[in-house]
Amino acid sequence: MRITDVRLILTSPGANYLTVKVITDDGLYGLGDATLVGRELAVATYLEEYVIPMLIGRDPSAIEDTWQLLGRSAYWRRGPVHTTAQSAIDMALWDIKGKELGAPVYQLLGGRSRRGVLAYSHASGIEIAQAVDAMHEQIAAGYRAVRLQCGVPGLPSTYGVVSDESDQPRAPHEVPYEESWNTAAYLETAPKLFAAARDAVGMDVHLLHDAHHRLTSIEAAALGKSLEPYRLFWLEDPVQADDQTAFRLVRQHTTTPLAVGEVVNHLSECQTLISERLIDYIRATVVHAGGITGLRRIAAFAEPFGVRTGCHGAPDMSPVTLAAALHTGISTHNVGIQEHGRHTSTTDEVFPHAYTFADGYLDPGEAPGLGVDIDEGLAARFEYRRKYLPTTRLVDGTMWNW
Template sequence: MRITDARVILTCPGRNFVTLKIVTEDGVTGVGDATLNGRELAVAAYLREHVVPVLIGRDAARIEDTWQYLYKGAYWRRGPVTMTAIAAVDTALWDIKGKVAGLPVYQLLGGRSREGVTVYGHAHGETVEGLLAEISRYAGSGYRAVRVQSGVPGLSSVYGVGTPGVTYEPASSPVPAEAVWDTERYLDHLPRVFADVRAEFGPGLKLLHDVHHRLTPIEAARLGRSLEPYALTWLEDPVPAELQEGFRLIRRHTTTPLAVGEVFNSLWDCRQLISEQLVDYIRATVVHAGGITHLRRIFDLAAIHQVRSGSHGATDLSPVCMAAALHVDIAIPNFGLQEYLPHSAETDAVFPHGYHFEGGYLHPSETPGLGVDIDEELAARYPYRPAALPVNRLRDGTLHDW
């Protein structure tokens, strides 16, 4: 079953996506997400110039061998561009494998470990009143878990907080927008926000919060301790993860569970965090961590050390990635949570899919393969549009983690 064609498709039905579509000599097709938010063209060029030429003629059934060929054969290993490109190929080949077998991909991964995938949505508000209304909307829709992001008094903009009722999309202009950050105001305000949320919704709703890498380890420890009375399911990305030992300091000072990993590209980015049990959830995702093949390796290591999954799943990942993530989520023994934000109607039309939200859970498609495709004719009506992620500065002008 040789590969005869591989097409890189850029489209922007509201936001930019990169998709790889592989075709075999038997006419079977598979799709893989290759979206790297704000750096889409880098991955598209990597695929077109360096990957697609070597795929033609290869056996589509040899998923592991192809993964190793693209990883070891490049010599320059890892990194977000390389691993996203590999992920696109890997995911498309799993899609083909499922179609040939006549089974949804999760059956090839060992079958169901649960009936549905628990997901969380993003509740945000400039004010606490607005935030509570957003949380109520999610809870009323059947969500069992909600990420809580609030405006901070004195700051004009804060990560994760946008227009109420509208999906937050930070990559909105060709040139990066700049924001001002104040750690002390944030640390002072956030515990009061969670006190109000718990008072309103009680202990049943799972609550999460994303720090977005903005604190030092001791600041993160201080925040984690101050949030302990409100029983967060996790505190996400409290510090930049390049210095993994920083999580050891946080662990010494708080029992608030920690999640990290949406910017991780490989097992080596999180090996120490997992093996030393410095985090509770790994948020690596199919598209940025080398596809289904490599993500499963990460989650298998995590399972041994009682660390659960919590894959990234915001709208910067296409429905192709979400479909693939759900097949992994439903199969692995150590699933934790799955981030899920519904895409726009335009995006859903470009990427017809069979996964669905019902009874508070997301369910993968039961059709052979991933259960998702791309309408190439419709995709062509939405040309690529440059869009950069913002940057952050402290009040004195120092560049800070966004």
């Protein structure tokens, strides 16, 4: 069996997605997600001009060799564009392998090591009371873990807070735009949010929170300490992920569990965080960290240090990514939790899939391969349009981290 064609499918059924379709001379094909939010065309160009010509005529079953080829063939390597392209091809080849053998991918990775992957959903509100109400809705929908965010007084918008939870497209925007940020007001508000949430549900529900890389080390330490009474499942992205040693100071001052890694592209970018036990959860995602092959390497490295995975799973990555994360997660020992940013109903129609959610857990299903397909006719109805993630300035005008 040989690879005869690799096609790229750009579509926007609620969000922009770039899908890779690797086709073989046996008629089998595999899908991979190549979505890099806000920079999709950069990955498409990289694939078209440099990666796809290397793949035609290759044996699709040589997954490890192809992963190494794509990782080592560029002298200037890694980075999000490079590894997203590598990840997409890796997912597609695992999908083909499963279909060829008539087995779900998780069976090729060692089989089940749990009955399901614990999932968390999102709840938010402009006011604390609204966020608590949204949390109750997610619990009623079956979630045992909820990420909770609320607005910051004085700011017109806040990361993670959406005013409309309906089945409609959301950010990024079609034109560049800015948000403002006030750290002091945020540090006052966050503990009040979780005090209200615990008063409402007690300690039986896992609660998570995302600081989105906006704090200095000592600010993050103070936040973690102030949140200790509310027993968070984790505090996510308290400081910039690429400053691995910054977590030493945070760790010294708080016992709140720490999570980071959705922007990690390679094991080297989180090696210190894991080996020094500076975090509790590594959030690397299958679409940006080298595909299934790359994610498994990170998880295997993390296991002896007691660090578990908590893979990024926002709805701006396609169902192909979620399926690949679930096949990896169901078969990997040190999995902690999986983010479940639910897709719009239109996205689910474009990407029919075998994975399911019930009673707080996600399951990859038993379909051969990854268990996700794409309706190309339907996908063609949703035209791709360039969109931007926001930039952020402090209230004094200083450019800051979004």
